[in-house]
Amino acid sequence: MNRQQALNILCKRLFLIFVLLLAAALGAVALANGHVVPAVSEVDGYVVPWVVFIAGNIGGYVGFHRRLSSLNDEEIIGLCSAWFSLVLPSFIGGILAGLLYTLFISGVAQGQLFPVIVADETCRYGESSFYVIFCQHASGYASYAKLLFWSFVAGFNQNYVVDLIENIKGSKKAQGEA
Secondary structure, three states, rough: OOHHHHHHHHHHHHHHHHHHHHHHHHHHHHHOOOOOOOOHHHOOHHHHHHHHHHHHHHHHHHHHHHHHHOHHHHHHHOOOHHHHHHHHHHHHHHHHHHHHHHHHHHOOOOOOOOOOEEEEOOOOOEEEEEEEHOOEEEOOHHHHHHHHHHHHHHHHOOHOOOOOHHHHHHHHHHHHOO
């Protein structure tokens, strides 16, 4: 198999992954709008974390697709035999987007460039329950746009979230030493 044949196989597989991610994103949007579950309150805010996860997955997909051109022939041909290697970057992007979302919820990552996350007015879980973390949403359309953007970036540039955590860790050490 040569590089071009391998790239054709990879592009078909990546397209399939993208279609599945797009279908999941559309499903999450339909769920959020109440088209799938008539009473959206029944899902108790689980929609926002799923949308964040899917946006991170799509960012991971785009970032991986972009990096294909920098791979050598052996790496391209090797990827053709491993579906796992094609899915993993997207999945990691979704996990990192979820981690970034928790930083937004906690207020650790905040500022004009970041979304404002607020508590839902009603939540069936008590304040001391872990599940109350799912009863959060962005404060408005601008915050939702920022949340989607940063979720995509978390998947696209997977070093971003890791670097952000390192910066937070470094600033906490500096505060402790002062």
